[in-house]
Amino acid sequence: MSTTTATRPAATRVSGRTRPLAGTGTLLRFNLRQDRIRLPLWIGGIALVQISGPSSYEGIYPGAAERQEQATVVGDNPAMKALTGPGHGLDDYTYGAMMTNEYLGFMVIAVALMSVFMVVRHTRTEEETGRAELVRAGVVGRYAQLTAAVLAAALANLVLGLLIAAGMAGQGIESIDWTGSLLFGAAYAAVGLFFAGVAAVTAQITEHARAASGMAGALIGVAYAIRAAGDMADSGLSWLSPIGWAQATAAYVDDNWWPLGLAAMVTAALVATAFALSDRRDIGAGLRDGRGGAATATPFLGTPAGFAWRLHRASVVWWGIAVFAFGFMYGSVIQVIEDYADNDVVQQMIEQIGGASITESWLSMIISILAIVCTIFAVIAALRPRREETSGRAEPVLATALSRTRWVATHLGIALGGGAVVLLLSGLGLGLGAVAATGDAGYLGQVVGATLGYAPALWLTTALAVAVFGLVPRAAGLSWALLVYAMLIVYLGGLLDLPGWMFNLSPYTHIPAMPADSFTALPLVILTAIAAALIAIGLAGFRRRDLEAT
Amino acid sequence: MSAVLVSGLRKNFGATRALDGLDLRVETGEVHGFLGPNGAGKTTTIRILLGLQRADGGTATLLGGDPWRNAVDLHRRIAYVPGDVNLWPNLTGGEAIDLLGRLRGGLNSERRAELIERFDLDPRKKGRAYSKGNRQKVALIAALASDVELLILDEPTSGLDPLMEVVFQDYIRQAKEAGKTVLLSSHILAQVEKLCDRISIIRLGKVVQSGTLAEMRHLTRTTIEADTATPVTGLADLPGVHHVEATDQRIRFAVDGAHLDEAIKALSRFGIRSLTSQPPTLEELMLRHYGDELRANGVDEQVSA
Numbered sequence: 044m045s046t047t048t049a050t051r052p053a054a055t056r057v058s059g060r061t062r063p064l065a066g067t068g069t070l071l072r073f074n075l076r077q078d079r080i081r082l083p084l085w086i087g088g089i090a091l092v093q094i095s096g097p098s099s100y101e102g103i104y105p106g107a108a109e110r111q112e113q114a115t116v117v118g119d120n121p122a123m124k125a126l127t128g129p130g131h132g133l134d135d136y137t138y139g140a141m142m143t144n145e146y147l148g149f150m151v152i153a154v155a156l157m158s159v160f161m162v163v164r165h166t167r168t169e170e171e172t173g174r175a176e177l178v179r180a181g182v183v184g185r186y187a188q189l190t191a192a193v194l195a196a197a198l199a200n201l202v203l204g205l206l207i208a209a210g211m212a213g214q215g216i217e218s219i220d221w222t223g224s225l226l227f228g229a230a231y232a233a234v235g236l237f238f239a240g241v242a243a244v245t246a247q248i249t250e251h252a253r254a255a256s257g258m259a260g261a262l263i264g265v266a267y268a269i270r271a272a273g274d275m276a277d278s279g280l281s282w283l284s285p286i287g288w289a290q291a292t293a294a295y296v297d298d299n300w301w302p303l304g305l306a307a308m309v310t311a312a313l314v315a316t317a318f319a320l321s322d323r324r325d326i327g328a329g330l331r332d333g334r335g336g337a338a339t340a341t342p343f344l345g346t347p348a349g350f351a352w353r354l355h356r357a358s359v360v361w362w363g364i365a366v367f368a369f370g371f372m373y374g375s376v377i378q379v380i381e382d383y384a385d386n387d388v389v390q391q392m393i394e395q396i397g398g399a400s401i402t403e404s405w406l407s408m409i410i411s412i413l414a415i416v417c418t419i420f421a422v423i424a425a426l427r428p429r430r431e432e433t434s435g436r437a438e439p440v441l442a443t444a445l446s447r448t449r450w451v452a453t454h455l456g457i458a459l460g461g462g463a464v465v466l467l468l469s470g471l472g473l474g475l476g477a478v479a480a481t482g483d484a485g486y487l488g489q490v491v492g493a494t495l496g497y498a499p500a501l502w503l504t505t506a507l508a509v510a511v512f513g514l515v516p517r518a519a520g521l522s523w524a525l526l527v528y529a530m531l532i533v534y535l536g537g538l539l540d541l542p543g544w545m546f547n548l549s550p551y552t553h554i555p556a557m558p559a560d561s562f563t564a565l566p567l568v569i570l571t572a573i574a575a576a577l578i579a580i581g582l583a584g585f586r587r588r589d590l591e592a593t
Numbered sequence: 594m595s596a597v598l599v600s601g602l603r604k605n606f607g608a609t610r611a612l613d614g615l616d617l618r619v620e621t622g623e624v625h626g627f628l629g630p631n632g633a634g635k636t637t638t639i640r641i642l643l644g645l646q647r648a649d650g651g652t653a654t655l656l657g658g659d660p661w662r663n664a665v666d667l668h669r670r671i672a673y674v675p676g677d678v679n680l681w682p683n684l685t686g687g688e689a690i691d692l693l694g695r696l697r698g699g700l701n702s703e704r705r706a707e708l709i710e711r712f713d714l715d716p717r718k719k720g721r722a723y724s725k726g727n728r729q730k731v732a733l734i735a736a737l738a739s740d741v742e743l744l745i746l747d748e749p750t751s752g753l754d755p756l757m758e759v760v761f762q763d764y765i766r767q768a769k770e771a772g773k774t775v776l777l778s779s780h781i782l783a784q785v786e787k788l789c790d791r792i793s794i795i796r797l798g799k800v801v802q803s804g805t806l807a808e809m810r811h812l813t814r815t816t817i818e819a820d821t822a823t824p825v826t827g828l829a830d831l832p833g834v835h836h837v838e839a840t841d842q843r844i845r846f847a848v849d850g851a852h853l854d855e856a857i858k859a860l861s862r863f864g865i866r867s868l869t870s871q872p873p874t875l876e877e878l879m880l881r882h883y884g885d886e887l888r889a890n891g892v893d894e895q896v897s898a
């Protein structure tokens with residue numbers, strides 16, 4: 044302590060107690076500086092995918108006739124409605140209408156994630172690491188940190204909205220005018236801001252950055268699911284979802300600004316709630332007080348496997364419940380799909396496309412999405428050793444008689460085995476939902492088998508994370524790239540008419556899409572073998588490298 | 594046999610040279626102080642000794658084994674307390690103590706109970722609820738309750754209050770009596786002074802001094818204040834005498850350890866009435882080694898603070 048060279052406080056200092064916002068400007072600049080690499084990547088990536096949308100659609104649907112054909116595909120099929128949106132402007136399905144209906148509802152998830160991560164990073168993460176205490180001990184007002192975090196997120200969303208508006212309108216594509224583009228960009232920003240507000244609230248409630256992000260992330264999922272269910276059944280349910288509001292603007296069709304006014308009001312209420320909550324707790328604490336726990340460890344906790352299980356237990360349970368519910372929700376709407384499939388014309392159209400029944404095609408697609416969602420759990424679990432390493436908690440553990448390989452293996456076992464269990468639960472949910480809705484017990488086995496078939500793809504993605512952890516630990520975050528890519532392929536691949544090799548890069552493409560396709564074992568064996576090789580590489584790399592210190 | 598034997602150890606982090614040919618020898622059964630300012634390379638040395646990082650050059654032997662290759666076997670015989678203890682937010686302190694102890698091969702439950710009592714730790718709190726000092730206590734209790742040959746402690750008391758510091762010193766003495774070896778890194782000079790048999794001073798990745806406290810005192814200056822019958826003259830001309838301040842019958846000066854005898858002989862000719870001598874503290878010892886650098890940076894007052 045005594046040898047640190049402390050920086051002298053600046054000359055003009057006013058007590059932070061009297062000015063709750065003191066220091067906000069400095070903190071805002073500091074936040075933006077911390078994000079100077081990350082943020083442009085997020086904004087640039089999202090804008091790029093969105094802005095390239097209209098021109099690629101020009102290639103796929105060159106004329107009005109092709110666009111109207113697409114309008115019947117996305118407009119009549121409830122499953123497609125669940126994936127895309129409510130379908131404004133289907134009568135005259137312009138490129139603009141297509142963007143609002145097919146791109147907006149899915150792409151705003153990325154903006155929401157960006158905002159959540161940003162706000163949590165600058166609030167709860169700072170508190171959890173204790174850095175906030177240092178900052179607040181300086182002359183910084185009570186509200187400065189939260190204000191600066193929300194402002195930084197607002198700025199990011201504003202820039203993103205303007206970038207998208209200019210990028211869309213600037214292409215001079217028919218129907219994509221400036222008025223519509225400004226509203227379109229504003230819809231992006233509105234969803235981003237809404238979830239910045241959500242994160243500001245969750246960051247007050249829990250003591251852990253991960254839990255705060257997790258809660259806010261779960262709410263993004265809920266917002267998406269509500270919109271999907273609402274649009275599918277044409278009920279007013281979508282009005283409960285901020286994603287529904289964004290699409291209710293009907294940008295490029297009716298250009299309604301007022302749904303964004305609704306979004307702005309709710310966002311303001313969220314932010315106000317966050318500030319009110321922040322008054323009711325101490326720095327570093329959550330709203331809920333921790334109770335006393337066990338004074339000694341159970342015998343199981345003292346073993347390497349028991350230790351790892353304890354760290355993952357809550358996550359496995361919550362993920363299991365969530366994906367089961369998610370699957371069940373999708374399964375229970377299968378009746379809508381079946382009714383729709385009874386229509387002869389539609390039947391012909393779908394069979395031409397896939398060679399399978401529309402219900403089967405729909406199930407296959409839902410299963411591939413569930414598989415990717417379950418992989419998120421597995422990758423988080425596989426990267427746990429990295430978080431232990433960077434937080435400094437790995438150091439005393441690896442200074443015991445626990446070997447590095449065994450330590451990683453315990454976490455990996457939970458990632459791979461737990462991942463398969465979570466996958467199974469999502470399949471059970473989907474299957475049981477379908478059985479409940481149709482009374483046809485045959486769905487259960489079919490769906491569960493098809494879902495479990497994705498285990499090798501889940502393992503491969505997880506194994507890639509382990510390899511990155513072992514070889515280039517600083518790039519561990521990159522492990523997510525494959526998953527994001529796979530998700531984009533599932534959502535946009537069909538719409539964009541991408542070349543075959545781009546599909547082949549995703550491991551999920553290689554899994555037989557049961558029940559629409561039939562089962563083949565070879566790809567599963569190959570993916571599993573690649574996964575095993577990646578794990579071996581990762582473990583060998585980790586044995587050879589330095590443990591990184593904090 | 595030496596418990597720790599390091600020679601010519603080198604380690605770079607990119608352009609930063611953390612260790613630059615470090616030599617260190619810790620004999621079995623001694624409490625060895627590893628003393629140096631922040632950034633000197635103490636933690637890096639310890640991490641290499643624990644096989645958590647690999648040296649770029651030089652050799653290190655720990656309890657007769659290779660710290661990198663025999664890591665797991667050696668760790669059964671070592672307990673380690675990191676400088677910055679981070680605990681699992683959802684595990685209680687008691688659980689963390691047991692966990693670390695059992696992963697090492699078990700701990701003595703009576704000692705565990707006694708340590709929790711003496712260190713005044715509430716073992717039922719979750720990791721996130723502990724202050725820095727309490728997190729450090731958790732790691733200390735886990736280490737001290739294990740029956741190991743070597744304790745490696747990296748600035749273990751930087752978050753403890755003075756009362757707990759005393760408890761800590763008690764246990765280190767106990768460990769020494771039980772024949773254990775202790776490597777104690779610190780930049781808190783008083784702590785090292787009280788506990789250690791031998792000291793190695795590290796600076797910029799190199800050990801610049803190593804030996805017993807007595808040997809080091811020999812290298813340092815003692816400050817003498819005396820009242821004499823007649824005014825003292827000519828003392829400033831003697832070799833090794835510095836900073837002479839004389840007023841009539843009172844004199845104050847500093848003298849190098851090697852020239853103490855001559856200076857006192859010279860002084861006694863003027864009839865010593867009273868004499869006080871201040872033995873050099875480790876602070877002064879450090880200041881002599883880093884003095885130039887510290888004075889250049891204008892921070893010397895902070896070291897002695």
Ligand SMILES: Nc1ncnc2c1ncn2[C@@H]1O[C@H](COP(=O)(O)OP(=O)(O)O)[C@@H](O)[C@H]1O
Nearest residue numbers: 592606609611630631632633634635636637638
């Ligand atoms: N992982 C690392 N990456 C980069 N530099 C490091 C790393 N670990 C230590 N250093 C640098 O090496 C030097 C020695 O650090 P350290 O061993 O932690 O010193 P001490 O423990 O004596 O304070 C410092 O300059 C520090 O900044």
Ligand SMILES: [Mg+2]
Nearest residue numbers: 632635636676
């Ligand atoms: Mg250190």
